[in-house]
Amino acid sequence: MAFRLKIVPEVTHINFFRWQWLTFGLSAVLMVASVIVTLTMGLNFGIDFRGGTTIRAESNTAFDVGEYRQVLGGLDLGDVAITEVFDPTFGPDRHVAQIRIGTTSETGSVTPEELNIIEAALKEVDPAVRFTAVESVGPKVSNELIMTAFKAVGAATIAILIYIWLRFEWQFAIGAVVALVHDVLLTIGLFSLFQIRFDLTTIAALLTILGYSVNDTVVVFDRLRENLIKYKTTPLIDLMNLTVNETLSRTVMTAVTTAIALIALIVLGGDVIRGFVFAMLWGVTVGCYSTIYVAKNIVLWTGVKRDWSKKPVEDGAARFRDAP
Template identity: 50%
Template structure:
């Protein structure tokens, strides 16, 4: 019985031939991410800038103009009202009250809004985040991403060698910056779910990179005289079928969530879909070329901190 294969087992795609173009493109993306972050900035959600978020469902199609007029007379400052998902779903955002007792003031604002809207609506979600809490969440979110990348660096260093660790971490930083660039460019709301998406992308990208690096290490022991660029190409081609199948099945699940999961998780799922593509790309076109640039020991059978680099892989071993 023959099995259907999307990718043949004996592919010979010369990935290393395009490494300069790929690295150049990635450098542009990473620089653009920094520029966009400074100039355009992230569209922080209520988790990170504080405020009040109320999701309601009206009886029939929502009259956005009428709701805006009703809330406009309350003197709440900046109020954003938008349709959310179905025609009867409405999302209301109110800036966080300032002052020493911001939490109590926020609760008072919620009660005012409920009083104006009346009993003819269904309150599906009410979230209140104070300015102090939102500031702490920003710091904790940044710290979580930085710690995850640092721990991944140590993990690869122990499991392989520092050259592998450098390649994997450059790929991780690339993936994080590329995803942040997407958020800045499209102004997708950046909230706690976005941090979860970034951490998931880091884990997914690292898993894909480890699979490739495992095969590279095996081939380093097996092919003592093969040129390193050819050896990396061989390793990527040998793991290509597994990479495509894993990415494809993950994408199917994410696409289903994107279509049927609702607006609440759509930003998270969109970031994950992008992360699948960028993580697979970086494992092939970023991690490999970095490893090729710094070289790696041919005789490091155990790798990690205990591996002793006696001879760089330059092709003449």
């Protein structure tokens, strides 16, 4: 007999509504707290949103990104991000690095004096390095990026609301969107509380969290609709408990396998993608919680259509048969 790993038993009888007011109340408090923390402490915006300078450095010899980061870290330049650029058209003697340096100056760019200091510091570890392009992003452009990023998150949420509404009923749509807002607010609040760098990769993580969370919610809602057809007289609260128990194994297994990959990335992936992976790991956790304890509670309180079977089409002449 083949061995199968079971994190959750095949049949469970957990009462997820036993502490519904406590769990939902905790979620509401955390959402409000996230908004307050974000408004008071603000976000630690990265170079994409704060402005800065992007330097394209090329060398004939292979370089170590770690050495570049260590050298520039001692210059007290602020936020520095270094990535190696890979291109199949590059020859064996062409190595390119992209260096992004944030700044707090009003111009939003690195001064020529600072640029000379940076070049001299890099030449100490790589004498062949040279700067082929220097571009600056000012605060005005950064503010436009912030607005565009949050509009993207809002547009995705509205699109999901419309999809769930058309796919199920408006009660399901409201439950799904409240769960999505819960996930996004808690993620942003955590980034604000610990002042984790918030940049375009974090926005990408937020959009990915929306997709992951709504996928998990739709699976539960789809099973709930099947059970609504199957058990027409069962109380709605019992039917929802049955639905979550039936899909619990799938929910936990999906979350665990995703978390394993994300933990590997956060440990081995390096500093460049650490913020993105951390947001994803946190989003997977709160996404599972919101699917079980937020979305279904909204559906329970707003009520839902119990008989999903199609009504037979009434014969046009039948309405006149009993007429006097």
